[in-house]
Amino acid sequence: METRDLTLLTDLYELTMMQGYFKRYKDEDEIAVFDVFYRENPYNGGYAIACGLEQVIDYIKNLKFTKEDIDYLDSLNTFDKEFLDYLANFKFSGDLYAIPEGTVVFPREPLIKVIAPISEAQLIEPAILNFINHQSLIATKTSRVVYAADGEGVMEFGLRRAQGADAGTFGARAAVIAGCIGTSNVLAGKFFGIPVMGTHAHSWIMSFPDEYTAFKNYAKLYPNNCLLLVDTYDTLNSGVPNAIRVFKEMKEEGIELKKYGIRLDSGDLAYLSKEARKMLDEAGFENAIISASNDLDENLITSLHIQGAKINSWGVGTHMITSKGWSSFGGVYKLAAVQDEEGIFVPKIKLSENTEKITNPGNKKIYRIYNKDDGYIRADLLSMNDESYIEDKDLELFDSVDTWKSAILKAGTFKLRELFVQVFDKGNCVYESPSVMEIRENCQKELATLRPETRRLINPTLVPVDLSNKLFRTKMGLFKEMSGKVL
Amino acid sequence: METRDLTLLTDLYELTMMQGYFKRYKDEDEIAVFDVFYRENPYNGGYAIACGLEQVIDYIKNLKFTKEDIDYLDSLNTFDKEFLDYLANFKFSGDLYAIPEGTVVFPREPLIKVIAPISEAQLIEPAILNFINHQSLIATKTSRVVYAADGEGVMEFGLRRAQGADAGTFGARAAVIAGCIGTSNVLAGKFFGIPVMGTHAHSWIMSFPDEYTAFKNYAKLYPNNCLLLVDTYDTLNSGVPNAIRVFKEMKEEGIELKKYGIRLDSGDLAYLSKEARKMLDEAGFENAIISASNDLDENLITSLHIQGAKINSWGVGTHMITSKGWSSFGGVYKLAAVQDEEGIFVPKIKLSENTEKITNPGNKKIYRIYNKDDGYIRADLLSMNDESYIEDKDLELFDSVDTWKSAILKAGTFKLRELFVQVFDKGNCVYESPSVMEIRENCQKELATLRPETRRLINPTLVPVDLSNKLFRTKMGLFKEMSGKVL
Numbered sequence: 001m002e003t004r005d006l007t008l009l010t011d012l013y014e015l016t017m018m019q020g021y022f023k024r025y026k027d028e029d030e031i032a033v034f035d036v037f038y039r040e041n042p043y044n045g046g047y048a049i050a051c052g053l054e055q056v057i058d059y060i061k062n063l064k065f066t067k068e069d070i071d072y073l074d075s076l077n078t079f080d081k082e083f084l085d086y087l088a089n090f091k092f093s094g095d096l097y098a099i100p101e102g103t104v105v106f107p108r109e110p111l112i113k114v115i116a117p118i119s120e121a122q123l124i125e126p127a128i129l130n131f132i133n134h135q136s137l138i139a140t141k142t143s144r145v146v147y148a149a150d151g152e153g154v155m156e157f158g159l160r161r162a163q164g165a166d167a168g169t170f171g172a173r174a175a176v177i178a179g180c181i182g183t184s185n186v187l188a189g190k191f192f193g194i195p196v197m198g199t200h201a202h203s204w205i206m207s208f209p210d211e212y213t214a215f216k217n218y219a220k221l222y223p224n225n226c227l228l229l230v231d232t233y234d235t236l237n238s239g240v241p242n243a244i245r246v247f248k249e250m251k252e253e254g255i256e257l258k259k260y261g262i263r264l265d266s267g268d269l270a271y272l273s274k275e276a277r278k279m280l281d282e283a284g285f286e287n288a289i290i291s292a293s294n295d296l297d298e299n300l301i302t303s304l305h306i307q308g309a310k311i312n313s314w315g316v317g318t319h320m321i322t323s324k325g326w327s328s329f330g331g332v333y334k335l336a337a338v339q340d341e342e343g344i345f346v347p348k349i350k351l352s353e354n355t356e357k358i359t360n361p362g363n364k365k366i367y368r369i370y371n372k373d374d375g376y377i378r379a380d381l382l383s384m385n386d387e388s389y390i391e392d393k394d395l396e397l398f399d400s401v402d403t404w405k406s407a408i409l410k411a412g413t414f415k416l417r418e419l420f421v422q423v424f425d426k427g428n429c430v431y432e433s434p435s436v437m438e439i440r441e442n443c444q445k446e447l448a449t450l451r452p453e454t455r456r457l458i459n460p461t462l463v464p465v466d467l468s469n470k471l472f473r474t475k476m477g478l479f480k481e482m483s484g485k486v487l
Numbered sequence: 488m489e490t491r492d493l494t495l496l497t498d499l500y501e502l503t504m505m506q507g508y509f510k511r512y513k514d515e516d517e518i519a520v521f522d523v524f525y526r527e528n529p530y531n532g533g534y535a536i537a538c539g540l541e542q543v544i545d546y547i548k549n550l551k552f553t554k555e556d557i558d559y560l561d562s563l564n565t566f567d568k569e570f571l572d573y574l575a576n577f578k579f580s581g582d583l584y585a586i587p588e589g590t591v592v593f594p595r596e597p598l599i600k601v602i603a604p605i606s607e608a609q610l611i612e613p614a615i616l617n618f619i620n621h622q623s624l625i626a627t628k629t630s631r632v633v634y635a636a637d638g639e640g641v642m643e644f645g646l647r648r649a650q651g652a653d654a655g656t657f658g659a660r661a662a663v664i665a666g667c668i669g670t671s672n673v674l675a676g677k678f679f680g681i682p683v684m685g686t687h688a689h690s691w692i693m694s695f696p697d698e699y700t701a702f703k704n705y706a707k708l709y710p711n712n713c714l715l716l717v718d719t720y721d722t723l724n725s726g727v728p729n730a731i732r733v734f735k736e737m738k739e740e741g742i743e744l745k746k747y748g749i750r751l752d753s754g755d756l757a758y759l760s761k762e763a764r765k766m767l768d769e770a771g772f773e774n775a776i777i778s779a780s781n782d783l784d785e786n787l788i789t790s791l792h793i794q795g796a797k798i799n800s801w802g803v804g805t806h807m808i809t810s811k812g813w814s815s816f817g818g819v820y821k822l823a824a825v826q827d828e829e830g831i832f833v834p835k836i837k838l839s840e841n842t843e844k845i846t847n848p849g850n851k852k853i854y855r856i857y858n859k860d861d862g863y864i865r866a867d868l869l870s871m872n873d874e875s876y877i878e879d880k881d882l883e884l885f886d887s888v889d890t891w892k893s894a895i896l897k898a899g900t901f902k903l904r905e906l907f908v909q910v911f912d913k914g915n916c917v918y919e920s921p922s923v924m925e926i927r928e929n930c931q932k933e934l935a936t937l938r939p940e941t942r943r944l945i946n947p948t949l950v951p952v953d954l955s956n957k958l959f960r961t962k963m964g965l966f967k968e969m970s971g972k973v974l
Binding site for chain 1: 491493495496497498499500501502503504506507508510511517519521555556559560563565605609612613614616617618620621624625644646647648649650651652653654655656657658671672673674676677683684685686687688689690691693694704705708709712719720721753805809810811812814815816817818820821822825835837838844969
């Protein structure tokens, strides 16, 4: 993939704050800990899928203020020469931890943790959020669509409706990670080594004197992948009969159609698919695919299944690639701790009138707790980074809002896994992203660790994200300390 | 701006169709006319704003299949050598006409018309739609937000929540075109020469021992642009009093704060702004700005105005940059005509069970009709390209669905303007995009040609898009010809 200069993909206030830190500390800033987390599952679902880390890595690796960048910043009459000189030699020197891509995640747990001089950590905030927010959103939406399709293939077809070229291309990446079998977007195919698919458009039909000739030409060209679009003129009176005629002729001519069938792109998909199925079956084409597209999403696919629609392949565009109805993931980047002179991370908190918006302070890590018997996720546990939990000791969990809700997990009944992997160590990348198809495979396994009650589309059972006793006490302590004080 | 290789930003089926055309015609395809149009105004509003043409131009100018692209396509085992050789030498050779960026537009009229060999026209479909759909959507959404702000400045702050880097950067471009006074996105500032703005984040406050010290440091650093974020701990008991203390001290120290005030980012913006206004006024800071952010959109801004909120500057992020609630523009690209051997454009039509979805056939152009007295748009008229209308002859308009609805415009009472400009001529770009700030200025003038009843946010009066008599007859003729026929 080509390298793009995205160093200035940041908000101006990050640079004005950076200059403030620079003047205060020179280039010996305080080390700060920032958490990336989100607050609500898209579509009020039971989970989200972490996605976009590879782009975060590429971005940080390529951070560099070019002379052109510096000249531009200089032109704003906001930055002085000393600071611009510092930027010209800027290099990210911090640590970064992350939950790997394709992992199922839950609200309020950090997906990424940055430990870096505060000005460096500020600079990279908008780009990190942009990549993670975008791809986690599309991956989560896609996993819902794929869930509704219930094992039938879903193809990502949204490029033309996506919010810009990146939304089309990285959106296709996220969609394949979350379970799509491929994308129509050739650039995404080239960049990420993911399957590309597609057949033909209405204009192909319209450019021929008649529909039959258009179909016949297409079938001869692509006998291995011959899905004919049957709704240009009249689906049941023209499109399907012409498709059947072509399938028959190809058979008679001894040309085997490997993957073949029809695509419906308008009209009543439930009715048309059932009628088309009958016509195809009667003509002896029981294995012809019936593919559908046209403003599909998880709800429409579910409805078509309930109606007994005879569709076994889905092309999903607009609603998935823009996550229609829930168009932003809402991930935030919040200061959690600042290191003091002795190297101790002093927890920081941001208060809010809304209790749910109060951040979790401190340098933290995440344990995922699985049931030993069925392998499902029981809960996630946020703890301080210096805490340790082990599988052969009882583990107490409690709800951090309704603290009377608690449970003791008996040793031997659960498995623990720390979710963070280290990605950058003192500015050096120490993590290699798996391929997109590997992440996809991992994501399938991840989704299987959710109970069916958590995966369902409506009113799912939520997975608890609990705080360790130490973290809870720290939070309450800061909370009391802050709330009484006139600052 | 850096040049990106977006040649493969297309759907696979365009390339499979291209190979089909290539085998049928070699490189002497039929010339086809394709229209880009949309069907519904975003948010059921009265208009849209055309945006994204400059990116279409850059994309077409830079179309080139590199060796790497060809190797990738070869690896798909779908394309033969002769076709790949043709692609290696590919260059767009067609014409392109467009409505200039920043123009107000209406459903079913072509925003772009491509006249090119059919395989070339197909290749560029997804990218053209992607750019136009994205930026027209964000421009239209933004114009609604700016309308609600009623003359108070709106800043675009959405980078971190946008659907990818391009959505953040080109979204900022579209937002400024539609009326934002600037963006937080530094890369957009650099690329497009648009104003960048912003102050500081909660983390700035939290990294200091107390709020007062954080404010004081910021004010000393940036006396020319000193908006203090007052909601980190307690807006009215800590934030606003500390801000006032700093403003007073700066005054006493003889440092003039040029642009100064506070920013509210949480809580009840109506209540807090009114209380803060009182406190600031009582302290003698009547000209302090009160800026607000936090999930704003046109409806929330309207509601805050109705409540008498004392906010005079708006930072709008997530809802605008993702066009929350209407996340895709829905623009389509449809075949309208094919040139025959005599060079005549033969109109083509795509039928649909939904009358509104039936396309307008033929090689067309668009007249915009203004009232001579008040300058407002009266209607748009789609005609065949070879028709001419003039201002000193009566003009008959009629509704193409309810044809009894007709009107005769008296000569001398209206002005005519053809909306299309030529952008490419036989593959050569013959149009220079204005700067973004010039397009912005033009867009302001364009919006002023809409009646207030068309601009309003809810239930607007729609501008008619009528068909010329010749176009109407052509459409009806094709319609009858097609619908009776078994194809």
